[in-house]
Amino acid sequence: MYTIVPFGEENKPKLPPQIGDVTLNELMKMKDVEVSIKDNTLKAKKITPTETLTLEVKLYPDGIEKTERIINRPYKKKELRATVVQFLREGKTQSEIAYILDMSQSYVSKLIKKAKEKGEI
Structure with missing residues (x-):
């Protein structure tokens, strides 16, 4: 699912419920979630026995692009x-x-x- 959300207080990016509604610092400390940040892109991945959950957030001057994926394993x-x-x-x-x-x-x-x-x- 691809969405571009304009910046603003009412549209602050949120993590998908599959990964959890946590802060970036909390997410980076989780042992079962792989997080990487490079340039303007944040990637998070969690692997369970039945599926792989990924979140990718790209920051742009006028907004963000958020991609969430759930792939059955x-x-x-x-x-x-x-x-x-x-x-x-x-x-x-x-x-x-x-x-x-x-x-x-x-x-x-x-x-x-x-x-x-x-x-x-």
């Missing part, structure tokens, strides 16, 4: 090939896909190769 990672193909169509890089799906970039590359062999790309 299949029994086997190869079952995510269709999701990888969809992310590729949306313009995501292999590294971005690997981060979102919690797998290595090389495994994403293997899934892409398999999708090409099957004519899915």
Whole structure:
């Protein structure tokens, strides 16, 4: 889900309830949440046995872009090939896909190769 929210007191960014309504400092101290901040982008990821939750917030001069994702974790990672193909169509890089799906970039590359062999790309 993509949204751009203008700055203002009534529109302060909030974390999705899946990760929790906590401050950034609290979020960064949580052991089960991976948080990174680079340039104008904050990324947070929490992995549970059944799903991967990600939040990405990009700051712009006139507002923010917030992306929330909930990806079900299949029994086997190869079952995510269709999701990888969809992310590729949306313009995501292999590294971005690997981060979102919690797998290595090389495994994403293997899934892409398999999708090409099957004519899915």
